[in-house]
Amino acid sequence: MRPRGKGPARPILAGVGLDRPFFDDKNRAFWVLQSIGWSGYFILRSLSGLANSMGAMFVVHALLLTATGYSLTLLMASLYRRLITMRAIWTVIISLGTVALAAAAFSFIETWSYSTFLRPDAKPAGVEYLGAIILDFSILAAWSALYYGINYYLLLEEEIDQRAQLESQASTAQLAMLRYQLNPHFLFNTLNSISTLVLLKQTERANAMLSRLSSFLRYTLVNEPTAKVTLVQEVETLKLYLEIEKMRFEDRLRPHFKIDADTIGARLPSLLLQPLIENAIKYAVTSSEQGADIWINARREGRAVRIEVADSGPGPGGAPVDAQSTGVGLANIQDRLTQAYGPAHGFATRTNEHGGFSVIIEIPLDTDQKDHS
Incomplete structure (x- = not known):
């Protein structure tokens, strides 16, 4: 109109x-x-x-x-x-x-x-x-x-x-379709872990895991699938997701966050980074007995925000054959970025200094409180 x-x-x-x-x-x-x-x-x-x-x-x-x-x-x-x-x-x-x-x-x-x-x-x-x-x-x-x-x-x-x-x-x-394409393996594995904890009568851990899962799923359902959230909200959601996964992998999963203060108000599609963390867990943590470190870094570069999700896993092509990536998750993120920002975004992958896999995203520093989707 x-x-x-x-x-x-x-x-x-x-x-x-x-x-x-x-x-x-x-x-x-x-x-x-x-x-x-x-x-x-x-x-x-x-x-x-x-x-x-x-x-x-x-x-x-x-x-x-x-x-x-x-x-x-x-x-x-x-x-x-x-x-x-x-x-x-x-x-x-x-x-x-x-x-x-x-x-x-x-x-x-x-x-x-x-x-x-x-x-x-x-x-x-x-x-x-x-x-x-x-x-x-x-x-x-x-x-x-x-x-x-x-x-x-x-x-x-x-x-x-x-x-x-x-x-x-x-x-x-x-956008809604892409947003709802959360890996069903995550839900299956989490429920399976809760079931195992219940069988082992570790009810406190089972309740804690179930509570965190409930909070995470509530977030995914309450937020509009086409909405944008602040980077600090996205990070809090990632921490909630990682807390669930950490109950499964314990010390094998070692997340690290480095978010510059002048980037926390940047707005991005909700749950944009979750598939990247999920991939890092699947191809770096799951495939190694020692587990892996996962870094989530964000810094400002001019009028853009550079976000990198990196792991210390085996890197591209180093994962076991049965864990090789299909590329669907990365394609999903690229599609969401294109829908949200058009050509005003960057997306790249590389082998990082730890020998693992990195995904680098650059988005405009959009701090407007309104949804621009």
């Missing part, structure tokens, strides 16, 4: 119907333009006659012509509303024929009015009644072109708005 005007003049504009886009009400817009156009025709025609010493009766003549043109164009508009939905070739042919017939009728009335009010001694006959047909044809053709131009523009604008709305809905649906 187009934005409406705000400010102290809003009540005045509302009183005269100018507080909304002009063509929001097409019927009102047509009558306004029709009245303004033919009023202008009447004024110009009257002034032209008076300037050429045609006398006061010329005003009557101009008034009759204005009423004729106004009435003819109303009939034409009624026909054009049906023609505009037809094939273009038929619209053009029938419209030209209509303009020609209307111009002939206009010329006949104009000639009759001229001979009646201005030159009573004139006695036009036959084709003389078509003496003004070229001028009248030009006027009605211009009116027709304006009518079709405005209406085709409005139809095009409607299609553009509908397309933008559909693209927005598709984008939102895609």
Whole structure:
């Protein structure tokens, strides 16, 4: 929807119907333009006659012509509303024929009015009644072109708005789909761990794990799938997720956070980093008896925020065959970044100084409290 005007003049504009886009009400817009156009025709025609010493009766003549043109164009508009939905070739042919017939009728009335009010001694006959047909044809053709131009523009604008709305809905649906693609193995493993703890009668640990799982899942369900959260909120959620995983892996999972203070207000799609942590656990921690370290670093670089998720695992290609990455998680994140930022983001992978795998994300330093998705 187009934005409406705000400010102290809003009540005045509302009183005269100018507080909304002009063509929001097409019927009102047509009558306004029709009245303004033919009023202008009447004024110009009257002034032209008076300037050429045609006398006061010329005003009557101009008034009759204005009423004729106004009435003819109303009939034409009624026909054009049906023609505009037809094939273009038929619209053009029938419209030209209509303009020609209307111009002939206009010329006949104009000639009759001229001979009646201005030159009573004139006695036009036959084709003389078509003496003004070229001028009248030009006027009605211009009116027709304006009518079709405005209406085709409005139809095009409607299609553009509908397309933008559909693209927005598709984008939102895609974001939601990507956002909900949490690895089901995480949930399965966590529930399996809780079940094991219950069987071992370690109820306190089982309750703690279940409570953390509940909090994490509540976060994933409460937050809008297309919303953005601050980096500090994302980090708190990652810590909650890592607490759950740490109960499974204990000392084998060693997370480290280094988040610069001037980046904590940066906004990013919710749960954007969780799949990266999940991948690091799967390919670095799970595959090693000693476990692995995972680093989550964020620092500001100009008007951007650089976020790196790194691990000390075997690096690309070093994981066991049954744990090789399919690349779906990374593709998911790239898609979400593209949906959220377009080309204004960076995404890269590399082997880090620890010999493990790193994913580097660069996003605009967006600290606006509103959701921009």
